[in-house]
Amino acid sequence: xxxxxxxxxxxxxxxxxxxxxxxxxxxxxxxxxxxxxxxxxxxxxxxxxxxxxxxxxxxxxxxxxxxxxxxxxxxxxxxxxxxxxxxxxxxxxxxxxxxxxxxxxxxxxxxxxxxxxxxxxxxxxxxxxxxxxxxxxxxxxxxxxxxxxxxxxxxxxxxxxxxxxxxxxxxxxxxxxxxxxxxxxxxxxxxxxxxxxxxxxxxxxxxxxxxxxxxxxxxxxxxxxxxxxxxxxxxxxxxxxxxxxxxxxxxxxxxxxxxxxxxxxxxxxxxxxxxxxxxxxxxxxxxxxxxxxxxxxxxxxxxxxxxxxxxxxxxxxxxxxxxxxxxxxxxxxxxxxxxxxxxxxxxxxxxxxx
Amino acid sequence: xxxxxxxxxxxxxxxxxxxxxxxxxxxxxxxxxxxxxxxxxxxxxxxxxxxxxxxxxxxxxxxxxxxxxxxxxxxxxxxxxxxxxxxxxxxxxxxxxxxxxxxxxxxxxxxxxxxxxxxxxxxxxxxxxxxxxxxxxxxxxxxxxxxxxxxxxxxxxxxxxxxxxxxxxxxxxxxxxxxxxxxxxxxxxxxxxxxxxxxxxxxxxxxxxxxxxxxxxxxxxxxxxxxxxxxxxxxxxxxxxxxxxxxxxxxxxxxxxxxxxxxxxxxxxxxxxxxxxxxxxxxxxxxxxxxxx
Numbered sequence: 001x002x003x004x005x006x007x008x009x010x011x012x013x014x015x016x017x018x019x020x021x022x023x024x025x026x027x028x029x030x031x032x033x034x035x036x037x038x039x040x041x042x043x044x045x046x047x048x049x050x051x052x053x054x055x056x057x058x059x060x061x062x063x064x065x066x067x068x069x070x071x072x073x074x075x076x077x078x079x080x081x082x083x084x085x086x087x088x089x090x091x092x093x094x095x096x097x098x099x100x101x102x103x104x105x106x107x108x109x110x111x112x113x114x115x116x117x118x119x120x121x122x123x124x125x126x127x128x129x130x131x132x133x134x135x136x137x138x139x140x141x142x143x144x145x146x147x148x149x150x151x152x153x154x155x156x157x158x159x160x161x162x163x164x165x166x167x168x169x170x171x172x173x174x175x176x177x178x179x180x181x182x183x184x185x186x187x188x189x190x191x192x193x194x195x196x197x198x199x200x201x202x203x204x205x206x207x208x209x210x211x212x213x214x215x216x217x218x219x220x221x222x223x224x225x226x227x228x229x230x231x232x233x234x235x236x237x238x239x240x241x242x243x244x245x246x247x248x249x250x251x252x253x254x255x256x257x258x259x260x261x262x263x264x265x266x267x268x269x270x271x272x273x274x275x276x277x278x279x280x281x282x283x284x285x286x287x288x289x290x291x292x293x294x295x296x297x298x299x300x301x302x303x304x305x306x307x308x309x310x311x312x313x314x315x316x317x318x319x320x321x322x323x324x325x326x327x328x329x330x331x332x333x334x335x336x337x338x339x340x341x342x343x344x345x346x347x348x349x350x351x352x353x354x
Numbered sequence: 355x356x357x358x359x360x361x362x363x364x365x366x367x368x369x370x371x372x373x374x375x376x377x378x379x380x381x382x383x384x385x386x387x388x389x390x391x392x393x394x395x396x397x398x399x400x401x402x403x404x405x406x407x408x409x410x411x412x413x414x415x416x417x418x419x420x421x422x423x424x425x426x427x428x429x430x431x432x433x434x435x436x437x438x439x440x441x442x443x444x445x446x447x448x449x450x451x452x453x454x455x456x457x458x459x460x461x462x463x464x465x466x467x468x469x470x471x472x473x474x475x476x477x478x479x480x481x482x483x484x485x486x487x488x489x490x491x492x493x494x495x496x497x498x499x500x501x502x503x504x505x506x507x508x509x510x511x512x513x514x515x516x517x518x519x520x521x522x523x524x525x526x527x528x529x530x531x532x533x534x535x536x537x538x539x540x541x542x543x544x545x546x547x548x549x550x551x552x553x554x555x556x557x558x559x560x561x562x563x564x565x566x567x568x569x570x571x572x573x574x575x576x577x578x579x580x581x582x583x584x585x586x587x588x589x590x591x592x593x594x595x596x597x598x599x600x601x602x603x604x605x606x607x608x609x610x611x612x613x614x615x616x617x618x619x620x621x622x623x624x625x626x627x628x629x630x631x632x633x634x635x636x637x638x639x640x641x642x643x644x645x646x647x
Contacts (some may be wrong), residue, residue: 120628124632127586132628134579139624145617313458316455317458327443
């Protein structure tokens with residue numbers, strides 16, 4: 001028991017240390033001008049994806065339910081964040097304050113969406129739950145595709161039809177249906193992304209070790225046994241799911257404020273899958289692994305840029321080979337005999353969904 | 355009359371979903387995996403048929419036949435290389451591998467056939483049916499699609515119910531271990547299932563492209579997801595369920611487009627799915643699984 005606690009704490013400190021050290025190195029390289037501009041441009045998205053990977057790990061790894069629609073929460077946070085930043089342009093001149101507000105309100109809106117989605121979704125199980133999260137992700141994308149929102153002197157204007165029906169006197173259109181949000185001030189920075197990672201990490205790691213976290217993991221390991229010991233299944237499942245959604249929303253706001261335009265289509269099924277790939281490759285339930293996978297897999301297509309047309313093909317092959325290499329007993333044995341025992345062990349914290 | 359025309363359009367789209375969903379459901383029933391690469395096999399089928407007809411100037415039936423053969427082989431190869439080594443792995447690992455295969459197929463298609471959309475010539479030469487003095491026109495493609503989906507469903511039901519291989523499939527989907535003890539070759543049975551599923555995907559691809567004649571490397575993704583939804587809608591693992599789910603989904607989609615909102619049709623389709631699953635958590639015709647402590 002004592003050993004496991006020390007192991008968890010050691011792991012926790014290691015995770016923080018890893019994030020901080022990598023940040024310091026990257027920041028130093030950035031100031032030394034040793035990072036190519038394409039990679040420098042990827043830094044904020046990488047931070048956002050890392051936050052998403054941690055958030056999804058909470059749902060998939062800790063809660064043990066497969067979500068195929070997490071990009072939906074990301075997009076809610078993203079568009080809320082953009083609206084906050086542009087609508088408050090007059091009232092709050094400070095960019096940093098607006099950015100922080102955007103992240104917070106983005107997180108809150110995503111959490112509310114999480115409650116709305118979670119109540120029906122968490123009644124289902126297994127693959128049915130997965131397909132319903134996929135459905136909700138698509139619904140969120142579809143609705144955002146039809147939202148028109150503008151701001152002028154008299155306040156916010158909202159329509160589901162087109163920009164003309166907003167009835168604005170001057171002012172700016174913030175969300176323009178399928179064209180998305182335009183004219184976003186670029187408020188996200190690498191430092192902000194790093195701080196958000198630390199916040200998301202702290203929330204998640206502390207949650208896992210709290211009473212709530214233990215209850216959630218008990219539900220994951222055996223629902224019926226957990227229920228019979230008096231754990232309120234619905235409440236704990238919903239808590240974990242909503243926190244995960246809120247963190248995803250914050251990541252979304254960070255992501256959106258890095259670009260001047262953002263479209264709802266960006267947060268489709270493929271993005272949800274991309275984040276799921278980070279989580280699974282990092283080892284389900286393993287927060288640190290997810291962080292590493294998110295960073296490596298976002299940089300990988302950039303590094304393969306010289307291969308031009310072949311890069312996504314190589315990415316796909318790498319993905320398949322890694323999955324085969326880490327999950328096939330025979331292959332793992334062969335790898336284990338080559339690289340020593342460590343590789344032969346199952347992925348740390350690896351926990352199937354079933 | 356408008357209502358009837360929309361209903362027929364819906365059934366036509368639904369029949370394509372149904373054919374794809376039948377493949378999905380068979381593979382899910384036996385391998386218990388969400389094969390996300392299924393949608394991309396549809397796209398490959400469409401391209402193979404297109405190439406046979408446009409570049410080799412072969413007649414349409416040859417194109418369809420060739421597409422079915424290529425996709426069947428492709429299905430078996432994918433299963434052998436990517437899924438078979440993961441038979442003992444967690445379902446999520448297999449899911450991610452399927453996504454890897456899906457990326458691979460899409461990007462391979464992008465390299466081979468480039469990203470510009472190809473205009474697909476319909477493989478169906480049946481003249482359109484005119485009813486009520488030409489007020490209601492049912493196109494040949496619609497007739498062919500609905501007819502083939504019904505034929506496929508009946509054939510599959512007979513196949514799984516009466517033939518030895520079909521019975522083996524049901525046994526494997528029920529209990530792999532017990533099936534093996536009864537002398538059923540589990541691996542070859544799973545291969546056959548993948549072959550059938552992929553062959554159906556090829557037919558679905560050809561019919562889909564005949565009805566909506568633009569062909570791109572991403573053509574299969576959305577119909578794939580929709581058909582997957584249809585399979586879940588009807589109760590995944592059930593053959594009549596997939597058929598029913600596909601047809602209903604198509605009709606709902608077309609009706610939502612016609613009477614509610616074109617832009618929000620996808621949202622409506624998925625919302626209906628959610629409502630159905632909340633009322634019947636295992637789909638319309640799915641079997642309820644009782645949990646044991």
